[in-house]
Amino acid sequence: MTPHLIVSDLDGTLLGANHDLxxxxxxxxxxxxxLGHHVALASGRHHLDMLPFCERLGGDVHLISSNGAWTFDPAGQRRQARYLAPALARALIDLPRPPQVRLNLYRDNAWLIDDHAPGLLDLHDATGFAYQVQASPEMNxxxxxxxxxxxxxxxxxxxEAEARELAGEQLHITYSMAHSLEIMAAGVNKGTAVSELLDYLGLPATRCLAFGxxxxxxEMLALAGEAQVMANAHPSLAQDLxxxxxIGHHRDAAVALWLRERFALDR
Structure with a gap:
């Protein structure tokens, strides 16, 4: 059996419409x-928010969280942590924004938000992970x-335009959904994290199957030897790749069904 790395995004990909497995x-x-394949979850979610999914999958799962800012091995040991430079983080915290826009910070052990947003918690019912409210001037x-x-x-x-003008070359700026603007340090993305994981496992990119x-x-899909884009994906994703x-829709467990066919699990 030839081992592969199977790496999947969570929301809109591996998780169903109920944001659960x-x-x-x-x-x-x-x-x-x-069978000896390696499994990884790669998400914009905080790693504490991802752990319940790993436990349900049996624990033998690599974690790439916050779009690559943190990576963990299956034993739960942190392999990498990449932080925004403090001066940049301060500038992003202080960046002017409309009052209806919520600022969130992901730290080692916490999800901070500048004001209550109860609707966000619905996405995390399956894990029970919750934010801590802290006014932005008080954020570290x-x-x-x-x-x-x-x-x-x-x-x-x-x-986004203000952040790019502020320090575009020192930041990695992306979207996880149309209403979610995500900013990490330059070079921090799922593709970089998956590349490092492949090196760690001694596997070539041709043996990486990625879903998003x-x-x-x-970046993760562009790297993978076998890249699968969901039917519900952002319109430009398949065009750019x-x-x-x-493949199918996330609400229909399309990743699992495609994998069962790809690896002939039902034969």
Whole structure:
């Protein structure tokens, strides 16, 4: 058996419409791990928010969290942590923004937000992970892996432009959804993290199967030897990655069904 690295985004990809894992997904990834394949979850989510999914998958899972700001091995040991430079984090915290835009910071052990946003918690019902409210002037600029702005696309476009003017070459700026603008240090993205994981495992990129649905998955999908884009993906993703394959919808557990066929698990 030739081992592969199977790496998937979570929301809009591996998770269903209820933001949870379907039983067929759990069973499929457990079977593949038992066969000797390596499984990784790569998400914009905080790593503490991802751990319950790893536990359901049997624990033998690599973690790439906050778009690559943190990486963990299956034993839960942190392999890498990449933070925004404190001066940049402070500038992003202080960046002018409309009152309806929520600023979020991901730190080693916490998700901070500048004001209550109960609707966001619905995305995390399956894990129970929750934010801590802290007014932005009081937020500490040390140890920030990701800054996340949540708001209307037009408002986020203005913040993005300001961030690029402020320090574009020192930042990696992307979107995980139309209303979620994500900013990490330059060079921090899922593709870089997956490349490092492949080196660690001693596997070539040709033996990497990747699944994603949004712009923060672009670098990861471009790297993978087999790139799968969800039917519900951002419209530009498949266009920008002509070698990719469009599979089914995340609400139908399409990743699991495609993997079962790819590795002939039902034969």
């Amino acid at each position: 379907a039983e067929v997904t759990v069973q499929t990834l457990r079977e593949l791990a038992a 600029e040390e140890g920030v892996g990701k800054a996340l702005y949540i708001g209307m696309p037009d408002d986020l476009a203005l913040i 649905d949004n712009l923060n998955d672009r 002509p070698e990719s394959r469009v």
